[in-house]
Amino acid sequence: MSEVGTASETTNAEPYAVQLAPGVHAFIQPDGGWCLNNAGFVSDGSTTLLVDTAATERRARLLRDAVLASGASRPGTVVNTHHHGDHSYGNAVFTPEATVIGHAACRREALAAGHQLHALWPSVDFGDIRIVPPSVVYTDRLTCHVGGTEVELIHPGPAHTTGDTVVWLPRQRVVFTGDLVFHGGTPFIPMGSLAGSLRSLELLRALGARTVVPGHGPVTDPGVYDTVERYLRFVAEVAEKAHAEGRTPLAAARAADLGEFAELRESERLVANLHRAYAELDGKPPGAPLDLVAVFGDMTEMNGGVPVACHA
Helix, strand or coil: CCECCCCCCCCCCCCCEEEECCCCEEEEECCCCCCCCEEEEEEEECCCCEEEECCHHHHHHHHHHHHCCCCCCCCCCCEECCHHHHHHHHHHCCCCEEEEEEEEHHHHHHHHHCHHHHHHCCCCCCCCCCCCCEEEEECCCCEEEEEEEEEEEEECCCCCCCCCCCCCHHHCCCEEEEEECCCCCCCCCCCCHHHHHHHHHHHHHCCCCEEEEEEEEECECCCHHHHEEEEEHHHHHHHHHHHHHCHHHHHHHHHHHCHHHCCHHHHHHHHHHHHHHHHHCCCCCCCCCCCHHHHHHHHHHHCCCCCCCCCC
């Protein structure tokens, strides 16, 4: 795999592009923490499809520079794997030249969320951010073609959010998972579904990918699915016991022994994930809105009163 830029996996390192197959690149933003997402692009030189953008105008422009430095053309299509700002705030850097595609729920969620990252992290310089939701939407599957490369867009059902998209390149056996998968970081499901996240892993396994580009963290292989599944089942076990005992998500998270998951970044996300698990135990449907002020407040408490940090 060839790289364009710096490949260091340390906090605040510059993003870099890595070639996964001819005409297929991942764009990695170390260290994959809050707001440091991955993107990617597929190009035959004259036609380019971009997978996700970035949280800030500056980082979206770095992504655009990496696309052009690879010899690819400016993207004519942007696919958003979901609506969260770290994956979609940079859409405006590529439009109106590019058409934005996403799941129907991704469009609804992007419009409803607006400048949500600004509200969470008001001190961050996001730049000139205009919310650009998908203008082309699908509900189950959609196939795009970039020259001779087939790109399948697959909705796994509610998982990380209710509007997730898996981007699958069957010939290259490369999959862009969006935030269905975190590599080296703690999964985050309060806007989606615990049960749905587990089902999404079965869908990913069935694809038979060789190369996995997670939503956050370095490029990896399908073995990462096992780690994500063990973590999600850990969340389910903690939730079932604590919910039955009448403990709050915060109390349950504080008492939990993270074990092998203690090394994952953003361990405070456990309490947010417990909020979603509790909602499902209460019979609420996948993606039912949670009190995000309470969720982020509990994560701040898990950090010992230190606010959850956006690294963009």
